């Protein structure tokens with residue numbers, strides 16, 4: 001008997017789980033690596049067992065899908081087909097040659113101090129995405145959190161981020177966040193959406209193919225109504241107020257060109273603002289491996305293969321489109337990887353259902369993207385004094401100066417001349433805002449280290465010839 | 466319609482060297498346009514470190530240029546010091562063994578004769594200068610003239626304050642020459658710019674620019690990685706490096722030699738750099754390079770073991786086969802001046818280079834002998850590494 005081929009899956013969200021399960025079921029030895037303590041990713045984020053949640057499913061829809069994934073993972077783990085490394089933070093992937101093994105370098109434990117390496121014949125990148133937040137005066141006040149952060153606190157810690165909440169920004173993710181918070185007992189004072197969701201209906205061709213999505217949308221609407229949540233479409237948060245802590249926000253209506261309607265500003269008292277402007281793919285690990293990106297996402301073919309041999313990618317990392325799309329892509333990636341690792345050519349006919357779902361969901365995602373774009377004039381409304389990079393405390397005015405007479409022309413030179421993006425988050429938080437203010441395209445930054453690495457761990461790497 | 470502009474000098478390349486050339490040329494009374502195909506500081510200037518070193522240079526033309534530049538940097542800093550994060554912090558070169566220390570002291574003695582301030586420090590007194598240095602070092606030499614700037618800021622502020630017209634995002638696609646070979650300007654992707662003088666400050670791409678003018682200048686890339694840590698309170702006071710650095714600069718070997726300079730920055734992070742490798746323009750991460758940097762730094766400063774590296778980046782130093790830059794007029798193409806090929810010292814050597822170029826442009830006697838920097842020197846002595 002020869003050893004079974006090995007696949008490392010980075011990310012245990014919907015995409016990574018689906019990929020790991022599909023590959024493990026087809027004779028591949030899988031190592032599933034994730035920074036979290038439990039499988040699930042963003043969507044199926046689980047409360048820590050110690051919290052003893054009685055009905056975690058109340059916070060999740062599609063609970064049955066999750067139960068299937070979770071139980072299958074448990075079976076494969078018991079059978080030794082999947083090894084699940086929790087609390088492993090991957091900082092770099094390395095491939096020495098096109099045919100050689102892929103080495104995953106991770107940091108173990110909550111303190112992320114112990115270096116660990118995992119070798120495999122191939123890797124599936126299912127690293128998900130992160131939230132885009134655009135700045136406005138007062139956005140750094142305590143009490144302002146990201147929409148995803150609020151959701152994570154709710155799902156993972158079973159705590160309410162505040163008592164009176166305004167949910168604001170743009171994108172379909174604001175809906176589950178608002179309903180989730182309301183269901184958990186928060187008073188949601190308003191859902192402030194800068195786009196016009198009615199525009200989605202005008203995208204009839206994409207939507208007609210999405211009966212499920214329409215039903216989901218209707219379900220959210222009904223729940224918002226039940227909890228008495230006021231939806232302010234074509235509105236934006238102009239400023240957050242408070243001394244030391246958030247006390248209120250000012251919102252205003254937008255006209256068709258994305259400008260503020262004069263006289264429409266009003267103040268809404270609240271102690272929490274959950275704000276988000278959509279998601280962006282995590283591409284650091286792929287970029288360092290040399291995978292080509294298209295726009296800000298990892299580029300993949302019909303089998304979810306990147307253009308680097310032995311490297312697959314699925315889910316939010318390849319473009320933002322929701323949990324169901326992540327599942328479909330992960331499944332295809334896992335099957336393709338299994339076939340290729342066994343030296344055979346996969347038959348796409350075997351995953352026709354997942355393929356159809358993928359096509360449909362990607363079309364839908366494109367429609368969503370068009371409708372839920374940040375409002376046109378957002379960058380002009382950020383005053384010079386507003387901090388845009390929190391790590392390095394760089395203001396909008398400094399970014400404008402760098403991109404103006406100092407002659408910076410892209411995100412990298414703006415960073416060099418202002419330090420925006422040089423801090424702990426390495427520009428993940430401020431990148432989109434800085435690009436918008438500087439008037440340059442948002443490019444996926446080059447981040448060879450996906451996580452900060454202790455020098456001692458670097459120094460202890462094995463020496464090569 | 467292409468627009469046609471005229472001026473006295475076109476400087477090609479808005480890196481540190483081009484910015485310095487523009488600065489001194491304008492001060493010499495010339496009407497200057499500074500052209501770059503990318504943004505300001507987007508080339509190697511934005512991908513290196515800002516050590517202004519005399520300590521690593523052996524007596525000779527490069528050291529003379531470094532000493533001239535050190536004086537000019539101090540002058541520039543009077544006006545721009547805070548904006549460009551100039552810090553005259555001094556360097557400390559250490560040796561871990563007695564033989565290495567002997568070699569270092571000999572080297573320093575030669576430098577002293579050439580005008581460098583180099584103060585021997587006994588092993589037992591190193592801790593007074595650098596309290597967190599690893600114990601047990603044989604000794605070192607303190608170089609008070611070593612200083613530091615933030616290169617991207619220095620180039621951008623000098624370029625803006627120079628008074629030259631900035632043309633970022635404009636690529637030079639040709640050098641215009643009359644039938645008799647005289648240069649009269651450049652062709653760009655946005656029209657021609659006419660001028661009786663063109664300065665090649667295109668750094669690592671200086672060979673390509675020379676080729677556009679029909680002359681050969683064998684500038685090659687030499688890759689270097691730098692590690693950047695999380696921001697820390699000031700823990701490292703000087704530029705500290707191990708003595709094997711000196712040997713490595715002049716080395717002709719293509720293999721990786723690590724000789725990290727460890728330094729704190731005004732903004733907080735500790736910078737560790739840099740490796741020296743000849744691998745062409747390959748930007749992909751070399752874990753071997755960062756391992757060597759980290760190991761070297763932890764060896765010098767053990768507390769760094771638990772400090773985190775936030776990022777690493779690579780740049781490509783422009784080098785010529787004899788490791789000296791090309792500075793001055795090109796007799797093969799009258800009107801063309803070169804200011805490129807400064808390898809790992811282009812930030813430090815920029816003001817001196819700019820001053821010498823301005824003198825050449827205005828027909829003044831150069832402050833230093835330009836013979837060692839002649840751009841045409843590789844045509845005759847067969848020093849081409851290609």
Ligand SMILES: Cc1cc2nc3c(=O)[nH]c(=O)nc-3n(C[C@H](O)[C@H](O)[C@H](O)COP(=O)(O)OP(=O)(O)OC[C@H]3O[C@@H](n4cnc5c(N)ncnc54)[C@H](O)[C@@H]3O)c2cc1C
Pocket residue numbers: 010011012013014015016033034035036040041042043044088089090091126127128129131147148149151173176177282314315316317321322323324326450451
């Ligand atoms: C607030 C919010 C609400 C949402 N609501 C909905 C909804 O109602 N319906 C819907 O369809 N979708 C929703 N989504 C989107 C959904 O969460 C994603 O589409 C889905 O989770 C994507 O799955 P994924 O597997 O690609 O990535 P993720 O679920 O994000 O999983 C990625 C995993 O990779 C791990 N990881 C990343 N980098 C590393 C690293 N360097 N080292 C180790 N591990 C790493 C992470 O820990 C994570 O577990 C929502 C998202 C958010 C943020």
Ligand SMILES: Cc1cc2nc3c(=O)[nH]c(=O)nc-3n(C[C@H](O)[C@H](O)[C@H](O)COP(=O)(O)OP(=O)(O)OC[C@H]3O[C@@H](n4cnc5c(N)ncnc54)[C@H](O)[C@@H]3O)c2cc1C
Pocket residue numbers: 477478479480481482483500501502503504506507508509510511512513514515516517518635636637638666667668669670671674688689690691738739740779780781782783804805806807808809810811812813814
């Ligand atoms: C890792 C590393 C560490 C370093 N550390 C130090 C240090 O500590 N101290 C020090 O002094 N030096 C250091 N250096 C070296 C230093 O960075 C370089 O010598 C210096 O930046 C060279 O500056 P430059 O202006 O000649 O080139 P660049 O900054 O590269 O500028 C050249 C410019 O020319 C432009 N250009 C090229 N072709 C064209 C064209 N056809 N049309 C228009 N524009 C064009 C480019 O876009 C570029 O912006 C280091 C280098 C590296 C890589």
